[in-house]
Amino acid sequence: MKTTLIDNDLTLAVEDAIPASPVYAPEEILALAVCASPNGSRDAGDLALLHAARERGITLPYAQQENSWEAPSRERPYSTAVLKAADKADASPFMVARGNLKALEKLCEVSSLEKERMNKAFEEHSPSGFEPVAVAVHRSGAPWRLLGVVPMHAMRDVRRLSMAKANFRYFHVWDWPLRVLHWTWVLCIIGLSATGICIAEGWFLKMGDLHGAFQFGTLRFVHYALGWILVDAAFFLLLHGLQQIPEFPGPVPRFQTGVEGFVRHSGGLPVRPQL
Numbered sequence: 630m631k632t633t634l635i636d637n638d639l640t641l642a643v644e645d646a647i648p649a650s651p652v653y654a655p656e657e658i659l660a661l662a663v664c665a666s667p668n669g670s671r672d673a674g675d676l677a678l679l680h681a682a683r684e685r686g687i688t689l690p691y692a693q694q695e696n697s698w699e700a701p702s703r704e705r706p707y708s709t710a711v712l713k714a715a716d717k718a719d720a721s722p723f724m725v726a727r728g729n730l731k732a733l734e735k736l737c738e739v740s741s742l743e744k745e746r747m748n749k750a751f752e753e754h755s756p757s758g759f760e761p762v763a764v765a766v767h768r769s770g771a772p773w774r775l776l777g778v779v780p781m782h783a784m785r786d787v788r789r790l791s792m793a794k795a796n797f798r799y800f801h802v803w804d805w806p807l808r809v810l811h812w813t814w815v816l817c818i819i820g821l822s823a824t825g826i827c828i829a830e831g832w833f834l835k836m837g838d839l840h841g842a843f844q845f846g847t848l849r850f851v852h853y854a855l856g857w858i859l860v861d862a863a864f865f866l867l868l869h870g871l872q873q874i875p876e877f878p879g880p881v882p883r884f885q886t887g888v889e890g891f892v893r894h895s896g897g898l899p900v901r902p903q904l
Contacts, residue, residue, distance in 0.1 A: 634676060639673050641673055641674065641781065646659045647761075649747055661712070665725045698710040707732050763777075764778070814862055817862070820851070820855045
């Protein structure tokens with residue numbers, strides 16, 4: 630069953646959960662994914678999960694303990710929260726993690742066979758742009774267990790980039806700094822190839838003034854100059870990409886593209902909500 634939630638100009642679709650093992654029910658995985666959201670969250674991804682649970686008639690039997698939710702980070706790309714059964718006063722609390730599948734597979738020490746089974750089960754959703762929202766639990770005295778994933782797809786339709794909200798970041802694939810660097814490399818490579826062949830063969834020395842001119846030295850100078858320009862362009866590209874990392878206080882101006890921009894599409898981009 631596929632459910633869709635439209636939040637302003639953002640459309641999110643949620644499919645049925647995929648269990649990591651037959652012992653886990655899809656409804657239980659989706660309920661835990663919803664309860665793992667921060668209390669009172671208005672995040673579009675959290676609202677889409679809640680909408681999916683309501684459309685399926687799934688009750689939420691867990692309550693999140695106050696101030697137990699921890700946001701994901703660069704080093705730990707998944708959130709955690711402490712839950713407790715809402716209908717049992719003496720129930721033991723447990724921890725739930727939600728987020729990046731590979732990170733939770735590593736946390737739960739999932740075997741290669743289980744990874745292969747999970748990837749195979751998710752194959753039918755990947756071509757449609759769905760991303761796996763993994764869910765894992767940790768109960769007292771037991772190791773972390775990967776329960777499964779909830780396939781989610783988010784698409785934002787923005788006619789103009791100026792309409793984008795501040796909490797979403799868009800990348801231009803071919804902005805002017807990248808175009809300049811690209812053609813600089815092209816010209817340098819062509820020039821290096823031509824001058825390198827001339828230096829190696831020496832056939833051009835048979836033409837022109839062989840006594841008063843300094844053709845070979847000039848050619849070597851051009852060859853080395855093009856090489857240094859090529860190296861400098863590569864170094865500038867590295868700084869250009871690092872500037873997209875907010876924590877990197879680099880010396881060059883920040884542009885609207887970065888390393889991520891090389892592999893994304895321009896215009897209306899599929900975006901992933903923070904989960």
